[in-house]
Amino acid sequence: xxxxxxxxxRVIAQNPAQPEFHQAVKExxxxxxxxxxxxxxxxxxxALLERLTTPERQILFRVPWVDDKGQVQVNNGYRVQFxxxxxxxxxxxxxxxxxxxxxxxxxxxxxxxxxxxxGLPIGGxxxxxxxxxxxxxxxxxxxxxxxxxxELYRHIGAFVDVPAGDIGVGGxxxxxxxxxxxxxxxxxxxxxxxxxxxxGGSLARTQATGYGLVYFAEEMxxxxxxxxxxxxxxxxxxxxxxxxxxxxxxxxxAHVVTCTDxxxxxxxPDGIDVATLKDVKEVKRAxxxxxxxxxxxxxxxxxxxxxxxxxxxxMPCATQNELVLDDAKTLKSNGCIAVCEGANMPTTLEATQFxxxxxxxxxxxxxxxxxxxxxxxxxxxxxxxxxxxxxxEVDSKLQNIMVGLFRNVDSAAKKYGMEGNYVAGANIAxxxxxxxxxxxxxxx
Ligand code: NDP
Ligand code: 2IT
Numbered sequence: 001x002x003x004x005x006x007x008x009x010r011v012i013a014q015n016p017a018q019p020e021f022h023q024a025v026k027e028x029x030x031x032x033x034x035x036x037x038x039x040x041x042x043x044x045x046x047a048l049l050e051r052l053t054t055p056e057r058q059i060l061f062r063v064p065w066v067d068d069k070g071q072v073q074v075n076n077g078y079r080v081q082f083x084x085x086x087x088x089x090x091x092x093x094x095x096x097x098x099x100x101x102x103x104x105x106x107x108x109x110x111x112x113x114x115x116x117x118x119g120l121p122i123g124g125x126x127x128x129x130x131x132x133x134x135x136x137x138x139x140x141x142x143x144x145x146x147x148x149x150x151e152l153y154r155h156i157g158a159f160v161d162v163p164a165g166d167i168g169v170g171g172x173x174x175x176x177x178x179x180x181x182x183x184x185x186x187x188x189x190x191x192x193x194x195x196x197x198x199x200g201g202s203l204a205r206t207q208a209t210g211y212g213l214v215y216f217a218e219e220m221x222x223x224x225x226x227x228x229x230x231x232x233x234x235x236x237x238x239x240x241x242x243x244x245x246x247x248x249x250x251x252x253x254a255h256v257v258t259c260t261d262x263x264x265x266x267x268x269p270d271g272i273d274v275a276t277l278k279d280v281k282e283v284k285r286a287x288x289x290x291x292x293x294x295x296x297x298x299x300x301x302x303x304x305x306x307x308x309x310x311x312x313x314x315m316p317c318a319t320q321n322e323l324v325l326d327d328a329k330t331l332k333s334n335g336c337i338a339v340c341e342g343a344n345m346p347t348t349l350e351a352t353q354f355x356x357x358x359x360x361x362x363x364x365x366x367x368x369x370x371x372x373x374x375x376x377x378x379x380x381x382x383x384x385x386x387x388x389x390x391x392x393e394v395d396s397k398l399q400n401i402m403v404g405l406f407r408n409v410d411s412a413a414k415k416y417g418m419e420g421n422y423v424a425g426a427n428i429a430x431x432x433x434x435x436x437x438x439x440x441x442x443x444x
Pocket of ligand 2 (some may be wrong): 090091093101114162163164165166193262344369370373374376
């Protein structure tokens with residue numbers, strides 16, 4: 001049996017009932033086969049893949065807090081410190097009722113390669129809790145965040161592990177988490193990113209993932225002789241990534257006609273109005289039915305179905321496995337030419353394979369959504385030098401990073417004879433840097 005197959009079997013046997021983690025490992029290891037085969041004896045002896053697929057540390061903790069009725073609630077907290085070969089652990093925190101160890105491990109595993117691809121010195125980690133911020137008062141969210149940090153603080157630090165936001169964790173939550181960290185440790189340090197602009201945050205971090213996705217997509221299309229301008233784009237999600245992807249795509253002359261939330265989706269033939277979307281989601285924290293109320297021409301559909309929209313480019317920006325094989329087939333038959341992932345692993349393996357083998361372009365999240373964490377690393381740099389850069393400085397660094405990242409992914413795919421396969425290119429380019437650092441640092 002090949003080394004890759006052995007390790008895949010091992011991962012499945014040792015991590016039972018963790019389907020998302022298995023899926024992420026399978027996608028990466030399958031596309032690394034040509035590289036692994038080149039170095040098989042070496043990697044085997046050093047158990048490189050076993051070490052790569054086993055987190056350095058997994059922290060599971062109790063998060064008790066008191067709700068507005070005086071009732072004590074208990075949630076499960078997680079921080080998986082996956083790999084620190086190239087820098088301190090870096091990755092977001094997700095607060096969503098679906099959070100479990102499988103989801104945090106898949107996200108932490110993906111983060112290793114994504115962070116490597118940014119070219120910046122950050123290792124891979126991820127955390128979160130099965131806490132649902134929806135419908136909670138600000139005081140309840142604060143109480144939860146404070147309790148979460150009362151355990152997390154001992155495991156993180158500006159040179160140890162630097163969490164940030166993800167689903168359900170935005171500026172409000174980062175503020176409460178930061179305040180509690182500072183109170184417990186007495187340290188005013190760059191321990192979290194995505195901070196507010198008055199206390200160490202970076203301009204353009206809020207926009208970075210969505211903007212970076214569009215910069216990446218534009219560069220990929222350009223490399224294939226296609227202009228993003230005037231293209232019709234379908235986007236899912238209505239949160240941080242989706243909102244700023246819509247904003248940037250529209251600025252670049254694309255026509256974005258959809259967004260979704262966890263209850264339904266909007267088709268707006270006039271193009272999604274970003275100001276209305278921000279008001280509904282960022283200010284009112286309401287449902288997309290409110291968007292429809294403000295934009296009578298828009299159509300609101302309850303439930304799923306966004307990928308039935310006729311579009312040239314699809315950008316899934318909500319959550320994992322939201323674009324399945326049937327969706328990929330529908331997109332293809334409607335003439336879609338590219339799927340660019342904004343979320344982490346929003347496309348199932350079967351859908352990805354269909355897309356790639358039916359002449360559509362596909363960019364994996366670990367490459368196309370890397371602008372968020374890259375800008376987090378720029379926030380860390382600004383914190384270290386105790387300076388703040390302008391919006392334009394950060395945005396132009398972000399653009400350079402995304403363009404460079406695309407070229408790196410593209411040339412890795414070409415080098416291994418898989419031109420245009422950006423999944424292989426991203427996994428190979430991300431892996432080689434981490435593998436080299438792991439080998440250099442010995443068996444640790
Ligand atoms: P947000 O919480 O800001 O927004 C998430 C959006 O997706 C919301 O509109 C939410 O609906 C919807 N959503 C979440 N879970 C589900 C679900 N299970 N089913 C259907 N819809 C769902 O998160 P982000 O925008 O930050 O994150 C979106 C994706 O991007 C995630 O995969 C995340 O891991 C990834 N990502 C985020 C980065 C960042 O910098 N924030 C960086 C790189 C990747 P509702 O409005 O109803 O809550
Ligand atoms: O998935 C991701 O890359 C993020 N949620 C952002 C992580 C970060 O540290 O900015």
